[in-house]
Amino acid sequence: METNQKENAPTNVVGKPLDRVDGPAKVTGAARYSAEINVPGTVHGVLKTSTIAKGRITSIDTSRAAKEPGILNIFTHENLPKPAKTPKQIEKWRAAQSYLPMQDNQIQYAGQPVALVVATTLEAATQAAALIKVTYQVETPIDSYLDPKAELFDPQKIQSGKKDAHVVRGNPQQAYDGAALKHEATYVHAINHHSPMESAATLAVWEGADKLTVYEASQNVTMHQGNLAELLGMPREQIRVVTKYIGGGFGCKGSFWPHTILTVLAARAVNRPVKLALTRQQMFTGVGHREDQEQTLKLGATADGKLVSIVHTKKATTSPWDNYTESNGKIMDMLYACENYSTVYELARANVMTSVWMRAPGEGPGSFALESSMDDLANQLNIDPLEIRLRNYADHDHSNGKPWSSKSLKQCYTRGAELFGWDKRNPKPGQTRRGRMLVGHGMASATYPVHSSQGTARVRLFADGHAVVEAGATDLGTGTYTVMTQVSADALGLPPEKIRFELGDTRLPTAPGSGGSVAAGTVASSIMAAAQDVWDKMVKMAVADKKSPLYKAKPTDVKVELGRMFLIKDPKKGETLVAALGRSGQPDIEGSGTGRYGAGYEEKNFGQNGADPNNDNKEKKTGGHSMHSFGAHFCEVEVDPDLGTIRVTRWVGVHGAGTVLNLKTATSQMTGGAIYGIGAALMEDTFRDPNFARYTNADLAGYHVPVNADIPNMQVEFVPETDPYINLLGVKGIGELGMVGVTAAVANAVFNATGRRLRSLPMTPDKVLEAMRLPA
Amino acid sequence: MSAPTTPAPLNPDGSRRTFMKQAGGFLGLALAPPFLSQAERLTALSKKVEGVSTISLKVNGTVRSIRAEPRVTLLDALREYLDLTGSKKGCDHGQCGACTVLVDGRRVNSCLTLAVMSQGKEITTIEGLAKGDELHPMQAAFLKHDGFQCGYCTPGQIMSAVACVQEGHAGSEAEVREWMSGNICRCSAYPNITAAILEAKTKMG
Numbered sequence: 014m015e016t017n018q019k020e021n022a023p024t025n026v027v028g029k030p031l032d033r034v035d036g037p038a039k040v041t042g043a044a045r046y047s048a049e050i051n052v053p054g055t056v057h058g059v060l061k062t063s064t065i066a067k068g069r070i071t072s073i074d075t076s077r078a079a080k081e082p083g084i085l086n087i088f089t090h091e092n093l094p095k096p097a098k099t100p101k102q103i104e105k106w107r108a109a110q111s112y113l114p115m116q117d118n119q120i121q122y123a124g125q126p127v128a129l130v131v132a133t134t135l136e137a138a139t140q141a142a143a144l145i146k147v148t149y150q151v152e153t154p155i156d157s158y159l160d161p162k163a164e165l166f167d168p169q170k171i172q173s174g175k176k177d178a179h180v181v182r183g184n185p186q187q188a189y190d191g192a193a194l195k196h197e198a199t200y201v202h203a204i205n206h207h208s209p210m211e212s213a214a215t216l217a218v219w220e221g222a223d224k225l226t227v228y229e230a231s232q233n234v235t236m237h238q239g240n241l242a243e244l245l246g247m248p249r250e251q252i253r254v255v256t257k258y259i260g261g262g263f264g265c266k267g268s269f270w271p272h273t274i275l276t277v278l279a280a281r282a283v284n285r286p287v288k289l290a291l292t293r294q295q296m297f298t299g300v301g302h303r304e305d306q307e308q309t310l311k312l313g314a315t316a317d318g319k320l321v322s323i324v325h326t327k328k329a330t331t332s333p334w335d336n337y338t339e340s341n342g343k344i345m346d347m348l349y350a351c352e353n354y355s356t357v358y359e360l361a362r363a364n365v366m367t368s369v370w371m372r373a374p375g376e377g378p379g380s381f382a383l384e385s386s387m388d389d390l391a392n393q394l395n396i397d398p399l400e401i402r403l404r405n406y407a408d409h410d411h412s413n414g415k416p417w418s419s420k421s422l423k424q425c426y427t428r429g430a431e432l433f434g435w436d437k438r439n440p441k442p443g444q445t446r447r448g449r450m451l452v453g454h455g456m457a458s459a460t461y462p463v464h465s466s467q468g469t470a471r472v473r474l475f476a477d478g479h480a481v482v483e484a485g486a487t488d489l490g491t492g493t494y495t496v497m498t499q500v501s502a503d504a505l506g507l508p509p510e511k512i513r514f515e516l517g518d519t520r521l522p523t524a525p526g527s528g529g530s531v532a533a534g535t536v537a538s539s540i541m542a543a544a545q546d547v548w549d550k551m552v553k554m555a556v557a558d559k560k561s562p563l564y565k566a567k568p569t570d571v572k573v574e575l576g577r578m579f580l581i582k583d584p585k586k587g588e589t590l591v592a593a594l595g596r597s598g599q600p601d602i603e604g605s606g607t608g609r610y611g612a613g614y615e616e617k618n619f620g621q622n623g624a625d626p627n628n629d630n631k632e633k634k635t636g637g638h639s640m641h642s643f644g645a646h647f648c649e650v651e652v653d654p655d656l657g658t659i660r661v662t663r664w665v666g667v668h669g670a671g672t673v674l675n676l677k678t679a680t681s682q683m684t685g686g687a688i689y690g691i692g693a694a695l696m697e698d699t700f701r702d703p704n705f706a707r708y709t710n711a712d713l714a715g716y717h718v719p720v721n722a723d724i725p726n727m728q729v730e731f732v733p734e735t736d737p738y739i740n741l742l743g744v745k746g747i748g749e750l751g752m753v754g755v756t757a758a759v760a761n762a763v764f765n766a767t768g769r770r771l772r773s774l775p776m777t778p779d780k781v782l783e784a785m786r787l788p789a
Numbered sequence: 790m791s792a793p794t795t796p797a798p799l800n801p802d803g804s805r806r807t808f809m810k811q812a813g814g815f816l817g818l819a820l821a822p823p824f825l826s827q828a829e830r831l832t833a834l835s836k837k838v839e840g841v842s843t844i845s846l847k848v849n850g851t852v853r854s855i856r857a858e859p860r861v862t863l864l865d866a867l868r869e870y871l872d873l874t875g876s877k878k879g880c881d882h883g884q885c886g887a888c889t890v891l892v893d894g895r896r897v898n899s900c901l902t903l904a905v906m907s908q909g910k911e912i913t914t915i916e917g918l919a920k921g922d923e924l925h926p927m928q929a930a931f932l933k934h935d936g937f938q939c940g941y942c943t944p945g946q947i948m949s950a951v952a953c954v955q956e957g958h959a960g961s962e963a964e965v966r967e968w969m970s971g972n973i974c975r976c977s978a979y980p981n982i983t984a985a986i987l988e989a990k991t992k993m994g
Contacts (some may be wrong), residue, residue, distance in 0.1 A: 032932050039940030040928040040947060042875020042915035047872035135869060136860050182962040210879045210887055210941040210975050260877070260941025261975050293880040490939025490976050681935045681978060688977030713884035713973060719977045724963075 030052035030677035035494040047230045048214035058289035059138035064153035066364040066706035068122040076139035083133035108237035109268030109366040123707040124298025154706035157330045158361035167361040168336040181642040184355035188322035190605040192313025205303035211260020214290035217280035230318040231256040232267035233526020256370035256517040262576030264370040265300040267528035297711035301369030320351040331360040332367040341379030346412035349405040373749040384457035384757030410639035418638035419736035421669025425645040429667040433647035450651040453766025457754035463640035465611035468524035468529040470539035475601045479511040485521040492678030504544035506576010530746025535610040538740040543604025548573040642745040644668030646758040657778030664727045669734040671745035683729045686751020694759035790968045848897025859905045867902035875915035888973030889945035896952035915944035930989035938976035
């Protein structure tokens with residue numbers, strides 16, 4: 014009967030490869046991004062940034078700049094109005110960097126804002142910024158953790174106090190010492206920059222002294238609103254943050270950065286709307302980066318390759334004020350079955366801005382070390398790389414003893430190997446040639462945790478059969494507009510074109526931002542909860558309505574599916590939500606709800622320890638299951654033995670990520686994630702000059718990201734997976750997963766091609782050639 | 790060393806050398822960062838032209854006039870003066886292709902083109918591609934093949950793709966990839982972009 018219901022239903026679009034609903038606006042140029050909102054009277058802000066990395070400003074001469082026509086004001090540390098609070102004083106929210114420039118004459122990093130020019134035209138502001146003469150007292154900067162002047166220290170906590178800098182489980186050192194097989198290696202990761210195509214941008218519009226609207230390139234409008242409220246000493250509701258379209262972010266627009274508050278302060282002072290977009294060069298010193306780092310990983314194993322110990326340490330560069338570093342250890346703690354584990358983070362302060370999460374923070378570089386070492390271990394044992402992973406397959410999460418809420422990694426391995434033709438791989442490194450090229454095949458695992466999150470949504474169903482659904486989420490290009498339209502359509506029984514889904518505005522119900530892969534699961538659940546609120550109201554209305562087929566039924570006997578209310582015992586008896594609403598004479602009906610993602614959902618629906626009665630892990634505050642998505646990458650490379658160039662020639666990624674809301678957008682996101690990783694593997698490297706601590710390649714000509722000709726056909730699939738514990742719809746986030754393990758898959762393929770193990774990213778031709786000169 | 794009155798002929802052996810000779814003095818200034826400020830270098834490199842004048846641009850078949858300085862780029866003229874924000878600013882240095890428009894049918898980086906020099910030319914932007922509600926085959930193909938995620942590079946990709954087909958550079962997958970590599974897509978929709986172009990090619994007539 015239920016099957017019939019579905020077949021007869023007007024819509025059943027969740028999971029379908031629907032074209033993006035925001036697609037027409039994007040392909041016609043109608044979609045307006047933050048710096049493109051047309052607010053009458055808007056003037057232009059341009060930042061001038063420091064050319065030195067350490068020292069102090071002794072004078073700023075703005076006299077020539079001020080003579081440019083159309084200059085409204087030139088702000089420096091001497092005349093910029095102070096915010097009510099500094100980022101360091103923020104309590105409830107958090108700015109990624111606790112240091113705010115332009116408060117005094119100190120210079121702590123190259124590219125630090127030293128002046129902000131406001132002018133009627135962009136050209137005048139840009140020219141004036143160039144004409145400002147800043148004189149510095151220069152001091153010798155520290156460029157990185159590798160600088161002889163740098164001092165490594167124990168941060169105790171990392172990520173601004175959120176995570177421990179030391180984690181120990183079991184007795185890792187003793188287990189390593191006694192292990193039959195030992196492997197130790199050090200892995201280096203270059204500085205990476207998110208480099209979304211749209212620069213960070215702020216358009217600040219003051220409407221009176223106590224009302225502010227900010228059009229911000231934001232992955233999280235609530236976060237921007239909260240930070241601004243504290244910095245300005247204003248109630249949150251007086252500040253509206255709007256982001257209807259955002260041109261990529263990859264993490265850098267999910268945090269609060271100096272340019273936003275500087276623009277807001279300048280706009281208030283000149284009493285005009287001010288628009289400021291960072292230049293591409295400023296994007297390298299304005300919105301964080303993935304920090305330069307090295308990891309040493311020791312794996313101890315039994316003679317047949319079963320891990321007995323994982324000992325991990327990480328050294329990285331951090332800013333003069335904050336203790337941010339990616340937590341690379343997380344993935345080492347849980348990916349394999351191993352009873353002994355430790356990780357230790359050491360940081361060194363340098364004259365750089367604070368680094369920040371970048372797509373797959375921690376899991377990206379962490380998986381490079383772990384999955385490269387596992388490949389070495391397989392090679393040492395002369396077994397297949399898949400086999401070593403199966404021998405260490407974790408049937409539960411060894412980091413906390415919990416069962417998995419769902420895990421399809423074995424299916425991913427099997428399906429990926431089949432699609433790739435893994436069985437045809439030559440296990441002997443350096444033996445396969447295609448013309449001059451050395452050919453290699455490598456693989457690696459992927460995983461990403463479910464971060465607990467919650468949010469709210471509002472659903473308004475109209476009697477004429479359309480609906481407006483609202484949540485203050487964002488769409489980074491991840492498909493939020495589209496998948497939420499699909500979820501709403503099914504929840505209300507309407508075709509997708511009858512749904513208008515609104516996001517990206519703090520006036521809408523509070524939702525999480527796009528980050529940590531939480532948006533899809535949380536917002537979809539919120540919409541379902543809000544729709545269920547509408548269902549409840551409609552069922553009550555129907556059972557009291559003489560004209561309804563459900564008249565006098567008990568509400569508990571009625572079920573709603575795809576927008577139709579019916580008797581559970583007699584499904585033919587029923588009617589659609591829209592039919593009942595239309596008859597009522599009421600023009601519309603509204604519902605709201607809270608959706609939970611991850612542990613919060615499980616706790617609410619399955620109790621403190623989840624549904625598993627065997628789980629006795631009572632001390633854990635969260636639910637009873639460990640929640641992760643998993644996947645596997647398979648990669649073919651061609652290496653030019655004479656030029657040292659590496660080309661990825663084939664790619665297969667297979668993932669298990671719960672319910673896939675839209676096969677088309679999800680496949681695109683996973684493909685893009687893999688290519689993002691190929692960039693990190695082969696070319697992305699922001700080079701900080703060791704003498705001046707300045708980036709030498711801070712633009713898109715110098716910082717290479719993949720272009721079309723770098724990328725082959727990519728094959729991405731999902732394996733079917735049901736997870737009842739994570740949220741109402743069983744959705745797992747996929748924003749990061751696609752990138753985890755990618756760099757290792759490439760490195761493993763390069764090893765298979767050349768017999769050389771490259772442990773420093775990116776694997777540029779110079780490193781390949783150097784490795785080729787040494788014996789295999 | 791005096792400036793030539795006519796542009797040097799593009800002779801494969803001599804042109805680069807000639808240019809280097811002529812530009813040597815300026816390049817010397819440009820490449821001397823510690824001693825001169827950026828502003829001083831800019832001033833030294835440019836003859837100062839001031840003042841706002843009327844610039845008439847024929848965009849998507851309609852001639853529109855703006856009052857702007859000669860230093861305004863075509864991209865900024867479109868975005869900041871004509872409110873045609875479909876053309877995107879990704880790098881402002883001709884490194885990413887997000888600003889690609891067609892000028893007399895050729896794809897150009899509008900961020901490297903001055904508006905004042907674009908007068909009298911046919912400028913086509915993403916806003917001028919569809920016929921009313923009917924999408925251009927390239928736009929329809931990008932939508933169908935999901936040739937984008939965030940959409941920010943998309944107008945540039947599509948304009949570049951239209952030209953790529955018209956140039957006869959969409960003969961194969963490999964050729965499309967090569968001739969579309971001036972347009973960066975950080976979301977990395979490349980395989981879908983390639984598929985979209987190969988399909989649209991068959992419908993562009």
